[in-house]
Amino acid sequence: MGNRQSRPWIVLDELWSLVEPLLPTPGPKKVQGRLRVPDRQALCGILFVLHTGIQWEYLPQELGFGSGMTCWRRLAAWNEAGVWDQLHQLLLNELRSKDRLDWERAVIDSARAGCPTGPKSGPSPIDRARPGSKHHLIVDGQGIPLAVSLTGSNRNDVTQLLPLLDKISPVAGRVGRPRRRPDALLADRGYDHDIYRRQLWQRGIRPVIARRGEPHGIGLGIFRYVVERTIAWLHGFRRLRIRWERRDEIHEAFLGLATCLITHRHLQRLR
Structure with missing residues (x-):
């Protein structure tokens, strides 16, 4: 999957194992016949935007992320479901269990x-x-x-x-x-x-x-x-x-996700 440091938007197995159980069940497809972009690939696209600052419409689909609108919708839905709050809570709990807070x-x-x-x-x-x-x-x-x-x-x-x-x-x-x-x-x-x-x-x-x-x-x-x-x-x-x-909840979603990534880095240093 390439060098993690040069491609920080890649979601590694250890992080995905924490995120996947928290994601809400997807609703019915709005466009029949079109394959749904896997959640892991959509999360990679969200991380690509977070790390690079690129505009959603310029997200490179050739990297397998899906469209910018697809990733935007997933970010909004996952934030509304409280995914980043739950993930942050899990990470803090594990840090405290190791007496690292x-x-x-x-x-x-x-x-x-x-x-x-x-x-x-x-x-x-x-x-x-x-x-x-x-x-x-x-x-x-x-x-x-x-x-x-x-x-x-x-x-x-x-x-x-x-x-x-x-x-x-x-x-x-x-x-x-x-x-x-x-x-x-x-x-x-x-x-x-x-x-x-x-x-x-x-x-x-x-x-x-x-x-x-x-x-x-x-x-x-x-x-x-x-x-x-x-x-x-x-x-x-x-x-x-x-x-x-312009929508504050989308920026808050990025802020919550970045907070989780920083907290996760602290946890990784213990492993």
Whole structure:
């Protein structure tokens, strides 16, 4: 099947064995007589778009992916069925079963992605009011993604702190109750607000948030770099650097799939 590093859109057996049981049963064919593109090939086409950033209509059918519209429909249907959320949950459970999730601290941050106007976009306060979206991400102490979300660029980071924290699903994999709360949450000055500090304490989470006006280099950077690295990995997928999709749920589908791929890489390092 070729070199995996040079063809990262190829779905290997180990990943496919996790994805296939989660896919919904296909509905009746709309066009009789035409063979249905196998799900695995359609997923390869989706990954090709995610990795290269190519437009759907230019997806090379000679590689066996099917048409761009076919892959687009599968991505939308699988996202609606919660496939990427379920896959991410499975991966986190397995990481916790191997004691590879660092719950001592979590780190939160965001990054902007330019986009045309549409749902979950807004004028950027730091880029001459150009329209854009934001990717909000919370990771464990190693940079493993725990939750991700999409908002407009005009949404203040601190307003997404609690919603993103609440988006972390309970992670099982070990004896006892599933876990979803870190011991501490690290954040930069964009999250500096005493109301949110108090709410974190009420949830049993110790806030470690830089205060405005404090000089740089006070020590948080040695822990916060993991979230910046994971954001760089997310934007290593070219389709996420600029949001081309007007429909926010399609961009969120790409975001969820990329989160699963990054989490899966962490799991592969253990094997």
